[in-house]
Amino acid sequence: MRKLPLWLKLAAGATFAFLYVPLLVVVAYSFNDSRLNAEWVGFTFAWYRVLFNDAEMLLAARNSLFIALVASTCATILGTLAGLAIHRYRPRWLPLLVITPVAMPEILLGVSLLVFFIQVLHLTLGLLSVVLAHITFSIGFVAIIVRARLAGMDESIFEAARDLGASPWQTFRLVTFPLILPAVVAGFLMSFTLSIDDFVITFFTAGVGVSTLPLQIYSMIKIAVTPEVNAVSTLLMLLTLVLVVVASRLDKGFMKGGE
């Protein structure tokens, strides 16, 4: 490889530092044997013990995982169908309708969903309303990812399948779906991470009864940023990291082929 000039290396280093130092600080302080995020005292797992004994925090985590799982599954199915439809039929308005929630300011979406759920659907705010809200903002992301993958593919592959005797359903099952699977998985993971760390929309649609991790963390830091918050943030980070690694592994496997 070509040798990079020093200034370029420094600039790259500074950028990475800007991105990752704050995260590393949070991770470090989650192991700090002190109530304050001020100075390093000593190494401890104490805050993780506190975390796993915090019933409210555990409930919030369970809610978050449940919501993320259900919402991203539904959003992946609907978003994939939308992506396929946009690619296949080139409808004029569908892309706009599907993608608008992605570009919409979250606060606006939160308020509108709240009004819609209460005034129109007469829904009691709770898990269901949060799941519906998360599906709403995730569909667009999945659709965009799936559509981008389809757009990059040779259209004659699908014609070839039909030409060689595959019915429309067989073509989808044996050719189209395996080929878009990496995008579908990527879309799923994208909506999963979006759902797990969403604060604004969840805040509006959760009501009083339900708490999720971001809501719980927010209510805790109203008092102070405790090491327990650091600990839960570290775990959240770890989960995201695992998801990203799994996604890239899966994607590479599919790029190489195999049934």
Added chain:
Amino acid sequence: MALLEIRNISRSFGAFTAVKDVSFDVSSGEFFTLLGPSGCGKTTILRMIAGFDLPDAGQILLDGRDLVATPAERRPIHTVFQSYALFPHLTVGQNVAFPLRMAGVNETELRRRVADTLEQVHLAELAEHYPHEISGGQKQRVALARGLVNRPRLLLLDEPLGALDLKLREEMQLELIKLQREVGVTFVFVTHAQPEALALSHRIAVMNQGRIEQLDEPSRLYSFPKNRFVADFIGNCNLLEAGVVEGQDGLLRLQAAGLGEILAPAREDVNVGDKGVLALRPEQVRIGAADALPPPFPKGGGGDFATPDDPGASENPPQPPFGKGGGNSFPGTVRDFLYVGDVTTYQVTLDNGQELAALRANDAPGRARFFEVGDRVTVSWAWDAGHFVRD
């Protein structure tokens, strides 16, 4: 009965008419080619035969049965796509097995036929590879194998050699001919490359602007083009604007712009007064040093073997007056030449202003050309060499 019958099909896209009332038949075992410039409608016809598109009017019959209502997957017709369209997530073997799986062929039979077909295209050792791991030429073979493995009634090939480099393309041409003879499947081939069409086909339909200009065997298309478009499109051709002065006993006397009177054979009905072009292939035009040739005409005078005021000409039927090897002959100057190895094409400006291309084989070892730019030369052609095309 023909295997495939195309009956008066038309297809428009908005205001653009891609195919206008086209009819032709393809016989069983034939290598049939649709040849034409891009946008001439050849690919549209292929897509309608495959079932990816439907004609606005007309019928497509296979074994006498109308195909229009049959979806692509139920037509016993396969396609080799220009982009090959191999399934990227399947191995070479799985790609070739795909049509057999769709047809519900049992596993033992399937394995045997995939192995046989891969053997036939010399790819047996690549069965476990994925399409992105093999070369363009190999992809081409996989596409062919996949199209032929369950012996369709008809194999459609859409510019399948277009993406290959020249050397590989020539190899594949020979292999295509061999393969088609071996498997006995009828081929309908689409291309814009006329050398390819001439080399491969039993019959060629030359298309232009949605219509068939001429449907004929390659050698007849080349030697006896029906109109100006075909003459110009197939091979290189000198087109000399000319009008018929007299025609008798298989011979035409033409008044050619800038050349005066020239002779040409009459092969079709033409009438005195008809306008058109004399199509003259560069390889039919001989080129020699101006002083090396004996005067080709008894009475001298470039090409005017019989002037209108020559009393003999109007009374007797015109005969080739110069015996064997005689012909039309004109002095000129070499303007340019194009050396391509085996032959050199000379562009000659005749003294009367007409441009003419003449081809000469480089049969003398080490010689790239026989003439230099500016050399005085004589060009001539036998009286029966050209082909008059009426407008």
